[in-house]
Amino acid sequence: MSDAKQPQNTDRRDFLLKLGAGAGFVAITAQAGASLRSLVPNVTYDAPTTVKVGPPGEFPDGLKFLPDQRLFVFRNGKTFHAISAVCTHLGCTVRAEALSRAEEQTIDGQPLRLTHRFMCPCHGSRYGGDGTNVSGPAPKPLAWYRLSVSPDDGQLVADLADEVDHSFRLTLP
Ligand code: FES
CATH class of the missing domain: 1.20.5 (Single alpha-helices involved in coiled-coils or other helix-helix interfaces)
Known part of the structure; x- marks a missing residue:
């Protein structure tokens, strides 16, 4: 059992x-x-990549520097574009130098009124008015970022994650 x-x-x-x-x-x-x-x-x-930078009417003709975004916003009448102020060498903030006389150039097939050029105080890189690196250790041009208009309140919006080519323009109606 x-x-x-x-x-x-x-x-x-x-x-x-x-x-x-x-x-x-x-x-x-x-x-x-x-x-x-x-x-x-x-x-x-993480910092948001799209930032409202203000109503278009508050931007003067020519250039406005936005230190928080390290961004230059250019206005020519109703047309806007934005260029990064971050040096492509080691990331210092570049300075804008006003040209003695504005120049009209065709950049990537689009007319562009150049009012400034850029230089980096850290190691002396120089950039032309469209951000193209022309001398010094900077390995590539300053970035251009997409601008748009916020449907909420009509402010300009910069997308710091959306790099665009030098033919980009935002033209308001
Ligand atoms: S960080 Fe601008 S030239 Fe070096």
């Missing part, structure tokens, strides 16, 4: 061992998942 009960007890012990091991595995996996999830923040604090 005890021989007949032996396999039943062994089956029950195996079953309970497997059940315990399975429950332990599930608990460890759930804990590991929770631990990993805690490393990912619920909110990110």
Whole structure:
């Protein structure tokens, strides 16, 4: 009689061992998942890439420098474009130098009135009025960023993640 009960007890012990091991595995996996999830923040604090920079009417003809965005916004009547002030060498903020006389040039097939050129105070890179690097260690031109008009309140919006080519213009109606 005890021989007949032996396999039943062994089956029950195996079953309970497997059940315990399975429950332990599930608990460890759930804990590991929770631990990993805690490393990912619920909110990110990256700077927004689109920024409202003000009503178009507040921009003077010529250039306005926006220090917070390190951006030059150019206006020629109803036409706007924006050039980054971040030097392409090591990231210093470039300075704008007014030209003694504005120049009309065709840049990437589009007319452009050049009123300034740029120089970097850190290592002396120089850029032309459209941001093209002309001398010094800067390896490439200053970035141009997309401008648009906010449908909410009509402010100019610069998208600092959307680099555009030098033919870009925002022309208001
Ligand atoms: S950071 Fe501008 S030239 Fe070096």
